[in-house]
Amino acid sequence: MSLPVILVTGGAGYVGSHTVLELLNNNYTVVVVDNLVNAHKDKGADLPEALRRVERMTGRTVYFHSVDIQNKEELTRIFNHYKIDCVMHFAALKAVGESCQIPLTYYQNNITGSSVLLEVMKNHGVYKLVYSSSATVYGIPQYLPLDEKHPTGQGCTNPYGKSKYFVEEIMKDLCSSDPLWAxxxxxxxxxxxxxxxxxxxxxxxxxxxxxxxxxxxVASGKLPRLQIFGSDYNTHDGTGVRDYIHISDLSAGHVSSLKCILKPDYTGFMAFNLGTGKGYSVLDVLKSFEKACGKKLPYDLVPRRPGDIDSSYADATLSKKTFNWTATKGIDDMCQDTWLWQQKNPNGFKSQ
Known part of the structure; x- marks a missing residue:
């Protein structure tokens, strides 16, 4: 029996490429569409550099198409060409601060793009989708830790978070309208x-x-100093507290949820938190990074950014219960692995 074919939108980006690696290591066939707005591709190369490396690391093939998900014609062509079993949808613009400056671009890309994708899926009888959402849908936390019962869409502080919330609402309506959707x-x-x-x-x-x-x-000397936005938050050291999750834990969570959704009897809309359940402040992260790189790093305390909140961390019990996923890596692992990547790739995926 052949393994399922997974279409990954935004698969050349940060979370997408790590998940493609995890999918290939689990023997899925992977088709990637990406408009390369957040990915580097060398001139004349067949693949974005992240996916070229993923192929090398896994010894497997990635079927890549440089396509924007707002392009219905091109997307239709891809669905005609492959027999897709499930879609993993990462393609989105994702910077909180930037979304406050160019909201229309965020709404067009994240909401219109998702609508086009869902329409093309429906036209081809593909009803299973894993969506890359965000804790920003919870807005300003009414209580902590945040669980999936926490209201969404109330007090979302930025257009990025709103776009993720609106797309979730579209998906809920879709699942209510037709029991085939999962x-x-x-x-x-x-x-x-x-x-x-x-x-x-x-x-x-x-x-x-x-x-x-x-x-x-900053640690590699590429930037002179770290800017810490806000030092007057209601937290243990005045800097914002977040639940940081290692990218490898996150990509494993996608594959665990995929195994769950591919079961024939799985239908409807369900949301799950992926987090560690621990909150670290900006200064906590800085201390851990200084340990990883072995030196003190200069920083300035500057005013808050629009759209930022005091604290946010997850209750991820539901993911553990439903598809047996838990985060395994701590903040020191996150900093060590980031530092190794930075040292090996001072210019990211660019060769120069």
Missing amino acids: IISLRYFNPVGAHESGEIGEDPLGIPNNLMPFIAQ
Whole structure:
């Protein structure tokens, strides 16, 4: 019996490429579509560099297509060409701060793109989807830790979080309208780290929007100082507290949820948290990174960014109960693996 064919949108990005690696290691056939807005591809290369390395690490083939999910015609062509069993949907713009500056771009890409994808899936009788969602759908926490019963969409603080919430609502309506649909929405907290080999990791284009790659670039001397946005939060040291999850734990969570959704009797919409259940402040992460790289790192305390909140961390009991997934790696692993990736790849996936 041939193993299922999984279409991965945004599969050349950070979370996507690590999940493609995990899928191939579990013998799935993987087709990737990506518009390369968050990925590097060398001139003349067949594959984005992250996927080229994934092929080398696994000895398996990735079927790659440079396509934007808003392009219905191109997407239809791909669905005509492969017999797809399930879609893993990562393709989205994902920077909280940037989403406050260019909200229309975020809504078009994240919401319109998802609608087009769902429509093409429906036209081809593909009803199973694992969605890359976010803890930002919970807005400002009414209580901690955040579980899946926490209200969503109330007090979402930025267009990125709203776009993830709106897409979840579209998916819920779809599942209510037709019992053939099976959708798992994975709400993740803060993915960080890199593959333990240092071969693939987070490669932000331009100045990093996220904490860990920013610290890594300060440690390597690429950036002069770390900026810590906000030191007056209601937390143990005044800096924002987040639930950081190792990228390898996160990609394993996707494969565990996939095994669950591929069961013939699995239908409807379900959301699951993927997090460690522990909160670390910005200064906690900085201390752990200093341990990993063996030196003190300079930083400045600057005003808060719009859209940021005090604390956010997960209750991930439901994932453990439903598809037997738990995070296994701690903050020191996350920092060590990020530092190894940064040292081996000072320019990310670019060769120069």
